[in-house]
Amino acid sequence: MSDSKSTLTSAVYDLLRKAIIEQALKPGMRLPEDTVGEQFGVSRTIVRQALVRLENEGLVVTRRNRGAFVAEPSKEEAQQIFEVRRILEMEVIRILCDRIPQSGYDQLRAHVQKEQGVLGRDGPVSIRLAGEFHILLAELTGNEVLARYVAEVVLRCSLIMSLYARSHSSDCAVDEHSQIIDAIEAGEAERAIGIMTHHLGAVQGRAELAAQPDSIRAILSHYGRELVQ
Template sequence: MYKSAKRGSSVYESLRRAIIEQALRPGVKLPEDSIGETFGVSRTIVRNALVRLDAEGLVDIQLNRGASVAEPTIEEAYDIFDMRNCLEREVMQRLCSMDPKPIVKALEAHLKEESASLGKDSTRSIRLAGEFHILLAELTGSRILANYVNEIVSRCSLILARFAQVHSAECGVEEHVEIIAAIAEQNAEAAIEKMGAHLHSVQNRALLNPEDSREENIVEILSRYRGIDKAN
Protein backbone atom coordinates (compact mmCIF):
# COMPACT_ATOMS: atom_id res chain seq x y z
CA MET A 1 0.00 0.00 0.00
CA TYR A 2 2.78 2.43 0.95
CA LYS A 3 4.76 1.58 -2.20
CA SER A 4 1.69 2.11 -4.38
CA ALA A 5 0.95 5.48 -2.74
CA LYS A 6 4.56 6.55 -3.25
CA ARG A 7 4.44 5.63 -6.93
CA GLY A 8 1.17 7.47 -7.33
CA SER A 9 2.63 10.57 -5.73
CA SER A 10 5.66 10.37 -8.03
CA VAL A 11 3.46 10.16 -11.15
CA TYR A 12 1.32 13.04 -9.91
CA GLU A 13 4.33 15.26 -9.18
CA SER A 14 5.95 14.44 -12.52
CA LEU A 15 2.83 15.20 -14.53
CA ARG A 16 2.19 18.36 -12.55
CA ARG A 17 5.70 19.66 -13.12
CA ALA A 18 5.58 18.81 -16.82
CA ILE A 19 2.38 20.86 -17.13
CA ILE A 20 3.63 23.80 -15.07
CA GLU A 21 6.92 23.91 -16.97
CA GLN A 22 4.85 23.92 -20.18
CA ALA A 23 6.49 20.74 -21.49
CA LEU A 24 2.95 19.36 -21.71
CA ARG A 25 0.90 22.11 -23.30
CA PRO A 26 -2.85 22.79 -23.04
CA GLY A 27 -4.95 20.31 -25.00
CA VAL A 28 -2.32 17.54 -25.10
CA LYS A 29 -3.89 14.09 -24.63
CA LEU A 30 -2.78 12.15 -21.55
CA PRO A 31 -3.34 8.44 -22.32
CA GLU A 32 -3.24 6.29 -19.22
CA ASP A 33 -1.47 3.38 -20.95
CA SER A 34 1.41 5.52 -22.32
CA ILE A 35 1.90 7.27 -18.98
CA GLY A 36 1.76 3.96 -17.11
CA GLU A 37 4.39 2.41 -19.37
CA THR A 38 6.64 5.46 -19.05
CA PHE A 39 6.62 5.35 -15.24
CA GLY A 40 6.26 1.59 -14.87
CA VAL A 41 2.96 1.80 -12.95
CA SER A 42 -0.59 0.53 -13.40
CA ARG A 43 -3.34 2.47 -15.16
CA THR A 44 -5.14 2.71 -11.81
CA ILE A 45 -2.23 4.66 -10.33
CA VAL A 46 -2.12 6.92 -13.38
CA ARG A 47 -5.87 7.47 -13.23
CA ASN A 48 -5.68 8.52 -9.57
CA ALA A 49 -2.93 11.04 -10.40
CA LEU A 50 -5.01 12.45 -13.26
CA VAL A 51 -8.06 12.79 -11.00
CA ARG A 52 -5.98 14.84 -8.53
CA LEU A 53 -4.79 17.10 -11.33
CA ASP A 54 -8.36 17.42 -12.64
CA ALA A 55 -9.45 18.63 -9.19
CA GLU A 56 -6.72 21.32 -9.37
CA GLY A 57 -7.89 22.50 -12.78
CA LEU A 58 -4.70 21.38 -14.56
CA VAL A 59 -6.21 18.38 -16.33
CA ASP A 60 -9.58 17.92 -18.01
CA ILE A 61 -11.15 14.45 -17.79
CA GLN A 62 -14.12 13.74 -20.05
CA LEU A 63 -16.23 10.60 -20.15
CA ASN A 64 -15.29 8.35 -23.09
CA ARG A 65 -12.67 10.85 -24.25
CA GLY A 66 -10.01 10.40 -21.60
CA ALA A 67 -7.79 13.04 -20.06
CA SER A 68 -5.93 15.99 -21.54
CA VAL A 69 -4.09 19.03 -20.25
CA ALA A 70 -6.71 21.66 -19.42
CA GLU A 71 -7.36 24.48 -21.89
CA PRO A 72 -8.51 27.61 -20.02
CA THR A 73 -10.75 29.99 -21.93
CA ILE A 74 -9.90 33.69 -22.20
CA GLU A 75 -12.82 34.46 -19.86
CA GLU A 76 -11.44 32.05 -17.27
CA ALA A 77 -8.01 33.61 -17.73
CA TYR A 78 -9.23 37.07 -16.75
CA ASP A 79 -11.17 35.66 -13.79
CA ILE A 80 -8.14 33.71 -12.54
CA PHE A 81 -5.90 36.77 -12.75
CA ASP A 82 -8.49 38.82 -10.83
CA MET A 83 -8.56 36.20 -8.07
CA ARG A 84 -4.77 36.00 -8.07
CA ASN A 85 -4.52 39.75 -7.55
CA CYS A 86 -6.78 39.50 -4.50
CA LEU A 87 -4.81 36.62 -2.99
CA GLU A 88 -1.37 38.12 -3.57
CA ARG A 89 -2.50 41.46 -2.20
CA GLU A 90 -3.35 39.64 1.05
CA VAL A 91 0.05 37.91 0.97
CA MET A 92 1.84 41.27 0.74
CA GLN A 93 -0.24 42.71 3.57
CA ARG A 94 0.61 39.82 5.89
CA LEU A 95 4.31 39.62 5.06
CA CYS A 96 4.82 43.33 5.68
CA SER A 97 3.48 42.93 9.21
CA MET A 98 6.07 40.25 10.03
CA ASP A 99 9.78 40.22 10.82
CA PRO A 100 11.29 40.82 7.35
CA LYS A 101 14.74 39.28 7.94
CA PRO A 102 13.95 35.56 7.56
CA ILE A 103 11.47 36.35 4.78
CA VAL A 104 13.97 38.36 2.76
CA LYS A 105 16.66 35.73 3.30
CA ALA A 106 14.44 32.98 1.88
CA LEU A 107 13.28 35.11 -1.04
CA GLU A 108 16.80 36.19 -1.97
CA ALA A 109 17.97 32.55 -1.98
CA HIS A 110 15.16 31.71 -4.38
CA LEU A 111 15.92 34.77 -6.50
CA LYS A 112 19.49 33.55 -6.88
CA GLU A 113 18.18 30.33 -8.42
CA GLU A 114 15.88 32.28 -10.74
CA SER A 115 18.72 34.48 -11.96
CA ALA A 116 20.97 31.47 -12.58
CA SER A 117 18.32 29.83 -14.79
CA LEU A 118 17.57 32.83 -17.01
CA GLY A 119 18.65 32.23 -20.57
CA LYS A 120 19.93 28.73 -19.74
CA ASP A 121 16.96 26.55 -18.81
CA SER A 122 13.62 27.97 -19.93
CA THR A 123 11.46 25.25 -18.35
CA ARG A 124 13.18 25.60 -14.98
CA SER A 125 12.97 29.37 -15.26
CA ILE A 126 9.22 29.22 -15.86
CA ARG A 127 8.72 26.96 -12.84
CA LEU A 128 10.93 29.01 -10.52
CA ALA A 129 9.12 32.20 -11.49
CA GLY A 130 5.84 30.70 -10.32
CA GLU A 131 7.41 29.15 -7.23
CA PHE A 132 8.58 32.61 -6.14
CA HIS A 133 4.93 33.55 -5.63
CA ILE A 134 4.13 30.26 -3.92
CA LEU A 135 7.06 30.82 -1.55
CA LEU A 136 5.74 34.27 -0.70
CA ALA A 137 2.44 32.72 0.37
CA GLU A 138 4.14 29.93 2.33
CA LEU A 139 6.18 32.49 4.26
CA THR A 140 2.98 34.02 5.68
CA GLY A 141 2.58 30.83 7.73
CA SER A 142 -0.97 30.37 6.47
CA ARG A 143 -1.41 26.91 5.03
CA ILE A 144 -4.80 27.80 3.56
CA LEU A 145 -3.49 30.90 1.82
CA ALA A 146 -0.46 28.99 0.51
CA ASN A 147 -2.69 26.24 -0.92
CA TYR A 148 -4.91 28.74 -2.72
CA VAL A 149 -1.95 30.62 -4.16
CA ASN A 150 -0.28 27.37 -5.21
CA GLU A 151 -3.33 26.31 -7.18
CA ILE A 152 -3.96 29.65 -8.83
CA VAL A 153 -0.31 30.19 -9.80
CA SER A 154 -0.30 26.73 -11.39
CA ARG A 155 -3.42 27.58 -13.37
CA CYS A 156 -1.79 30.81 -14.51
CA SER A 157 1.02 28.70 -15.98
CA LEU A 158 -1.60 27.03 -18.18
CA ILE A 159 -2.96 30.42 -19.23
CA LEU A 160 0.49 31.63 -20.22
CA ALA A 161 1.21 28.37 -22.04
CA ARG A 162 -1.94 28.80 -24.10
CA PHE A 163 -2.10 32.53 -24.71
CA ALA A 164 1.29 34.14 -24.08
CA GLN A 165 3.79 35.08 -26.74
CA VAL A 166 6.72 32.69 -27.08
CA HIS A 167 9.25 33.07 -24.26
CA SER A 168 7.13 35.74 -22.55
CA ALA A 169 5.90 33.57 -19.69
CA GLU A 170 8.86 34.17 -17.39
CA CYS A 171 8.16 36.58 -14.56
CA GLY A 172 10.53 39.52 -14.57
CA VAL A 173 13.31 38.87 -12.08
CA GLU A 174 13.80 42.61 -11.68
CA GLU A 175 10.16 42.94 -10.63
CA HIS A 176 10.73 40.26 -8.01
CA VAL A 177 13.69 42.27 -6.72
CA GLU A 178 11.43 45.31 -6.27
CA ILE A 179 8.84 43.26 -4.39
CA ILE A 180 11.49 41.90 -2.01
CA ALA A 181 12.79 45.42 -1.38
CA ALA A 182 9.32 46.65 -0.39
CA ILE A 183 8.86 43.69 1.99
CA ALA A 184 12.29 44.38 3.53
CA GLU A 185 11.11 47.91 4.32
CA GLN A 186 7.79 46.57 5.66
CA ASN A 187 6.09 48.98 3.27
CA ALA A 188 2.77 47.24 2.60
CA GLU A 189 1.49 49.96 0.31
CA ALA A 190 4.59 49.77 -1.91
CA ALA A 191 4.62 45.97 -1.83
CA ILE A 192 0.99 45.79 -2.93
CA GLU A 193 1.65 48.37 -5.66
CA LYS A 194 4.74 46.50 -6.93
CA MET A 195 2.93 43.16 -6.90
CA GLY A 196 -0.08 44.63 -8.70
CA ALA A 197 2.12 46.14 -11.40
CA HIS A 198 4.03 42.88 -11.74
CA LEU A 199 0.89 40.76 -12.17
CA HIS A 200 -0.53 43.33 -14.58
CA SER A 201 2.56 43.04 -16.77
CA VAL A 202 2.36 39.23 -16.66
CA GLN A 203 -1.30 39.40 -17.68
CA ASN A 204 -0.53 41.82 -20.49
CA ARG A 205 1.96 39.36 -21.92
CA ALA A 206 -0.80 36.76 -22.25
CA LEU A 207 -1.56 37.54 -25.88
CA LEU A 208 -3.10 35.05 -28.27
CA ASN A 209 -0.66 32.96 -30.25
CA PRO A 210 -1.27 31.17 -33.53
CA GLU A 211 -2.13 27.52 -33.02
CA ASP A 212 0.99 25.44 -32.49
CA SER A 213 0.75 22.48 -34.83
CA ARG A 214 3.69 20.58 -33.39
CA GLU A 215 2.86 16.99 -32.52
CA GLU A 216 3.60 16.20 -28.90
CA ASN A 217 5.35 12.93 -28.07
CA ILE A 218 4.13 12.35 -24.52
CA VAL A 219 6.42 9.38 -23.85
CA GLU A 220 9.49 11.37 -24.89
CA ILE A 221 8.40 14.36 -22.80
CA LEU A 222 7.54 12.42 -19.64
CA SER A 223 10.69 10.31 -19.78
CA ARG A 224 12.51 13.49 -18.73
CA TYR A 225 10.33 13.71 -15.60
CA ARG A 226 10.84 10.22 -14.18
CA GLY A 227 12.19 10.26 -10.65
CA ILE A 228 11.94 14.04 -10.08
CA ASP A 229 10.88 13.41 -6.48
CA LYS A 230 14.23 11.74 -5.89
CA ALA A 231 16.22 14.55 -7.50
CA ASN A 232 14.50 17.35 -5.57
Protein backbone atom coordinates in the same frame (compact mmCIF):
# COMPACT_ATOMS: atom_id res chain seq x y z
CA MET B 1 -4.00 3.62 0.17
CA SER B 2 -0.66 2.15 1.28
CA ASP B 3 2.29 4.46 1.92
CA SER B 4 4.16 3.10 -1.10
CA LYS B 5 1.21 3.70 -3.45
CA SER B 6 0.68 7.16 -1.98
CA THR B 7 4.34 8.00 -2.55
CA LEU B 8 4.21 6.74 -6.14
CA THR B 9 1.04 8.72 -6.82
CA SER B 10 2.67 11.88 -5.48
CA ALA B 11 5.78 11.28 -7.59
CA VAL B 12 3.75 10.82 -10.79
CA TYR B 13 1.62 13.84 -9.91
CA ASP B 14 4.73 15.99 -9.36
CA LEU B 15 6.30 14.90 -12.66
CA LEU B 16 3.16 15.49 -14.69
CA ARG B 17 2.56 18.86 -13.07
CA LYS B 18 6.15 19.88 -13.79
CA ALA B 19 5.83 18.78 -17.42
CA ILE B 20 2.64 20.84 -17.78
CA ILE B 21 4.04 23.97 -16.15
CA GLU B 22 7.26 23.76 -18.15
CA GLN B 23 5.08 23.51 -21.28
CA ALA B 24 6.41 20.13 -22.36
CA LEU B 25 2.83 18.86 -22.14
CA LYS B 26 0.77 21.39 -24.09
CA PRO B 27 -2.85 22.44 -23.47
CA GLY B 28 -5.20 19.98 -25.16
CA MET B 29 -2.67 17.14 -25.22
CA ARG B 30 -4.13 13.73 -24.37
CA LEU B 31 -2.72 11.87 -21.36
CA PRO B 32 -3.38 8.14 -21.89
CA GLU B 33 -3.13 6.25 -18.62
CA ASP B 34 -1.33 3.29 -20.20
CA THR B 35 1.28 5.48 -21.92
CA VAL B 36 1.97 7.53 -18.79
CA GLY B 37 2.15 4.35 -16.73
CA GLU B 38 4.64 2.74 -19.14
CA GLN B 39 6.90 5.79 -19.14
CA PHE B 40 6.97 6.05 -15.34
CA GLY B 41 6.87 2.32 -14.63
CA VAL B 42 3.69 2.46 -12.57
CA SER B 43 0.20 0.99 -12.80
CA ARG B 44 -2.74 2.70 -14.48
CA THR B 45 -4.34 2.98 -11.04
CA ILE B 46 -1.45 5.12 -9.81
CA VAL B 47 -1.65 7.28 -12.95
CA ARG B 48 -5.41 7.68 -12.57
CA GLN B 49 -5.03 8.87 -8.98
CA ALA B 50 -2.37 11.40 -10.04
CA LEU B 51 -4.61 12.66 -12.84
CA VAL B 52 -7.48 13.14 -10.39
CA ARG B 53 -5.25 15.38 -8.27
CA LEU B 54 -4.27 17.40 -11.33
CA GLU B 55 -7.92 17.67 -12.37
CA ASN B 56 -8.81 18.99 -8.92
CA GLU B 57 -6.24 21.74 -9.47
CA GLY B 58 -7.63 22.64 -12.88
CA LEU B 59 -4.58 21.47 -14.82
CA VAL B 60 -6.25 18.40 -16.36
CA VAL B 61 -9.76 17.72 -17.64
CA THR B 62 -11.43 14.34 -18.15
CA ARG B 63 -13.68 13.92 -21.17
CA ARG B 64 -16.23 11.14 -21.19
CA ASN B 65 -15.12 8.10 -23.18
CA ARG B 66 -11.98 9.96 -24.28
CA GLY B 67 -9.79 10.09 -21.20
CA ALA B 68 -7.68 12.84 -19.63
CA PHE B 69 -6.29 15.91 -21.37
CA VAL B 70 -4.17 18.89 -20.36
CA ALA B 71 -6.69 21.65 -19.63
CA GLU B 72 -7.40 24.43 -22.13
CA PRO B 73 -8.82 27.34 -20.10
CA SER B 74 -11.09 29.68 -22.03
CA LYS B 75 -10.18 33.37 -22.19
CA GLU B 76 -13.07 34.19 -19.88
CA GLU B 77 -11.88 31.62 -17.33
CA ALA B 78 -8.32 32.94 -17.67
CA GLN B 79 -9.43 36.49 -16.87
CA GLN B 80 -11.29 35.24 -13.81
CA ILE B 81 -8.25 33.31 -12.59
CA PHE B 82 -5.98 36.34 -12.93
CA GLU B 83 -8.54 38.45 -11.05
CA VAL B 84 -8.59 35.97 -8.16
CA ARG B 85 -4.80 35.76 -8.20
CA ARG B 86 -4.41 39.52 -7.80
CA ILE B 87 -6.77 39.54 -4.82
CA LEU B 88 -5.00 36.65 -3.10
CA GLU B 89 -1.48 37.91 -3.70
CA MET B 90 -2.29 41.38 -2.38
CA GLU B 91 -3.37 39.73 0.86
CA VAL B 92 -0.16 37.67 0.90
CA ILE B 93 1.88 40.89 0.72
CA ARG B 94 -0.10 42.53 3.53
CA ILE B 95 0.39 39.52 5.81
CA LEU B 96 4.10 39.24 5.06
CA CYS B 97 4.68 42.92 5.81
CA ASP B 98 3.10 42.28 9.21
CA ARG B 99 4.72 38.92 9.91
CA ILE B 100 7.32 36.82 8.16
CA PRO B 101 9.89 34.43 9.67
CA GLN B 102 13.36 35.94 9.53
CA SER B 103 14.55 32.90 7.62
CA GLY B 104 11.97 33.74 4.97
CA TYR B 105 14.17 36.42 3.45
CA ASP B 106 16.99 33.92 3.01
CA GLN B 107 14.60 31.45 1.35
CA LEU B 108 13.24 34.09 -1.00
CA ARG B 109 16.65 35.40 -2.01
CA ALA B 110 17.96 31.87 -2.51
CA HIS B 111 15.04 31.25 -4.85
CA VAL B 112 15.76 34.44 -6.78
CA GLN B 113 19.34 33.22 -7.22
CA LYS B 114 17.96 30.06 -8.82
CA GLU B 115 15.91 32.22 -11.18
CA GLN B 116 18.96 34.30 -12.07
CA GLY B 117 20.90 31.11 -12.75
CA VAL B 118 18.64 30.13 -15.65
CA LEU B 119 18.12 33.58 -17.19
CA GLY B 120 18.31 33.37 -20.96
CA ARG B 121 19.17 29.67 -20.87
CA ASP B 122 16.06 27.68 -20.02
CA GLY B 123 12.72 29.33 -20.70
CA PRO B 124 10.46 26.53 -19.38
CA VAL B 125 12.40 26.22 -16.11
CA SER B 126 12.38 30.00 -15.77
CA ILE B 127 8.59 30.04 -16.07
CA ARG B 128 8.24 27.30 -13.45
CA LEU B 129 10.62 29.02 -11.01
CA ALA B 130 8.81 32.33 -11.45
CA GLY B 131 5.57 30.68 -10.37
CA GLU B 132 7.23 28.90 -7.48
CA PHE B 133 8.46 32.26 -6.12
CA HIS B 134 4.86 33.38 -5.67
CA ILE B 135 3.92 30.07 -4.07
CA LEU B 136 6.83 30.45 -1.63
CA LEU B 137 5.62 33.94 -0.69
CA ALA B 138 2.22 32.48 0.17
CA GLU B 139 3.73 29.60 2.16
CA LEU B 140 5.71 32.07 4.28
CA THR B 141 2.48 33.64 5.55
CA GLY B 142 1.97 30.51 7.63
CA ASN B 143 -1.63 30.34 6.40
CA GLU B 144 -1.95 26.91 4.83
CA VAL B 145 -5.37 27.56 3.29
CA LEU B 146 -4.19 30.78 1.62
CA ALA B 147 -1.02 29.06 0.41
CA ARG B 148 -3.05 26.24 -1.14
CA TYR B 149 -5.32 28.64 -3.02
CA VAL B 150 -2.39 30.72 -4.24
CA ALA B 151 -0.57 27.60 -5.44
CA GLU B 152 -3.62 26.54 -7.45
CA VAL B 153 -4.14 29.88 -9.19
CA VAL B 154 -0.41 30.33 -9.88
CA LEU B 155 -0.21 26.89 -11.50
CA ARG B 156 -3.32 27.60 -13.55
CA CYS B 157 -1.85 30.94 -14.63
CA SER B 158 1.25 29.11 -15.85
CA LEU B 159 -1.01 26.87 -17.94
CA ILE B 160 -2.83 29.94 -19.26
CA MET B 161 0.46 31.56 -20.25
CA SER B 162 1.50 28.48 -22.20
CA LEU B 163 -1.78 28.73 -24.12
CA TYR B 164 -2.12 32.45 -24.71
CA ALA B 165 1.14 34.28 -23.92
CA ARG B 166 3.05 36.08 -26.62
CA SER B 167 6.32 36.05 -24.71
CA HIS B 168 7.95 35.55 -21.33
CA SER B 169 10.31 38.16 -19.90
CA SER B 170 12.21 36.41 -17.13
CA ASP B 171 14.63 39.33 -16.73
CA CYS B 172 11.80 41.61 -15.68
CA ALA B 173 10.26 38.97 -13.42
CA VAL B 174 13.45 38.31 -11.45
CA ASP B 175 14.17 42.03 -10.99
CA GLU B 176 10.67 42.67 -9.67
CA HIS B 177 10.85 39.64 -7.40
CA SER B 178 13.93 41.20 -5.76
CA GLN B 179 12.13 44.54 -5.43
CA ILE B 180 9.18 42.84 -3.75
CA ILE B 181 11.48 41.17 -1.19
CA ASP B 182 13.19 44.49 -0.42
CA ALA B 183 9.88 46.29 0.06
CA ILE B 184 8.53 43.58 2.38
CA GLU B 185 11.74 43.63 4.42
CA ALA B 186 11.44 47.40 4.75
CA GLY B 187 7.85 47.01 5.92
CA GLU B 188 6.61 49.15 3.03
CA ALA B 189 3.36 47.36 2.29
CA GLU B 190 1.99 49.87 -0.23
CA ARG B 191 5.22 49.88 -2.23
CA ALA B 192 5.34 46.07 -2.22
CA ILE B 193 1.69 45.91 -3.31
CA GLY B 194 2.37 48.45 -6.06
CA ILE B 195 5.27 46.39 -7.41
CA MET B 196 3.22 43.18 -7.23
CA THR B 197 0.27 44.84 -8.99
CA HIS B 198 2.52 46.03 -11.83
CA HIS B 199 4.24 42.65 -11.94
CA LEU B 200 1.03 40.63 -12.24
CA GLY B 201 -0.38 43.14 -14.71
CA ALA B 202 2.66 42.64 -16.93
CA VAL B 203 2.26 38.87 -16.74
CA GLN B 204 -1.39 39.06 -17.71
CA GLY B 205 -0.58 41.59 -20.41
CA ARG B 206 1.59 39.05 -22.20
CA ALA B 207 -1.46 36.85 -22.66
CA GLU B 208 -3.85 37.82 -25.42
CA LEU B 209 -7.02 37.49 -23.34
CA ALA B 210 -9.08 40.26 -24.92
CA ALA B 211 -11.92 38.97 -27.05
CA GLN B 212 -11.06 39.08 -30.74
CA PRO B 213 -13.59 40.27 -33.34
CA ASP B 214 -14.83 37.30 -35.31
CA SER B 215 -16.54 38.94 -38.25
CA ILE B 216 -15.79 41.60 -40.85
CA ARG B 217 -18.72 43.59 -39.41
CA ALA B 218 -17.07 43.68 -35.99
CA ILE B 219 -13.64 44.43 -37.43
CA LEU B 220 -14.84 47.37 -39.55
CA SER B 221 -17.24 48.86 -36.99
CA HIS B 222 -14.39 50.74 -35.32
CA TYR B 223 -13.29 52.29 -38.59
CA GLY B 224 -16.87 53.12 -39.56
CA ARG B 225 -17.18 55.38 -36.53
CA GLU B 226 -14.37 57.53 -37.88
CA LEU B 227 -16.25 57.99 -41.17
CA VAL B 228 -19.31 59.51 -39.55
CA GLN B 229 -17.47 61.93 -37.30
